[in-house]
Amino acid sequence: SAVISQKPSRDICQRGTSLTIQCQVDSQVTMMFWYRQQPGQSLTLIATANQGSEATYESGFVIDKFPISRPNLTFSTLTVSNMSPEDSSIYLCSVQGGKIGYEQYFGPGTRLTVT
């Protein structure tokens, strides 16, 4: 499985500001995914990022709020814009892997607290 790192591991931000989260993979991957886990909740997919194309956002998530970059096959960023306390969550990136590509492997996550 791929080794995935995320920066920062945690941050405390003020409302109205923005935070960019980085995701680095140790091998080239086609698809990268960004998930959110709100406190006590399940993981919810924010968007799918393919290199060289616009990210595909899930219902309820918009590009203006969560812009994503995918400059190459090993790196992606997710920005949480104009933050409010409701954005306090763990943000996780993942990549596909496994024998037939159905499995996803996750980074350690970024714990964001908005005050």
Add this chain to the structure above:
Amino acid sequence: DQQVKQNSPSLSVQEGRISILNCDYTNSMFDYFLWYKKYPAEGPTFLISISSIKDKNEDGRFTVFLNKSAKHLSLHIVPSQPGDSAVYFCAASQGAQKLVFGQGTRLTINP
């Protein structure tokens, strides 16, 4: 619309016994199912998966059973060990696209 449900938020099992975690789904188009384990302050770790064309997959102490007619899957851990204490998520996929996760079950293994 919760397409994947884990109805038990928590489960407590004695060390050495069998742990059984359950998961139900509603979307009959799901063709692949996965179980993840999550410790605090870490990302989910892939445990085991099963294709919709199978009804059982085994990997060491972990076995996943799939009952398509009931739209139900379960994860069996035998024997349970203290290190198995974590939150377990089931997830489903349609065509190697996004994963849809259940709410998770917190498993506690008691010595």
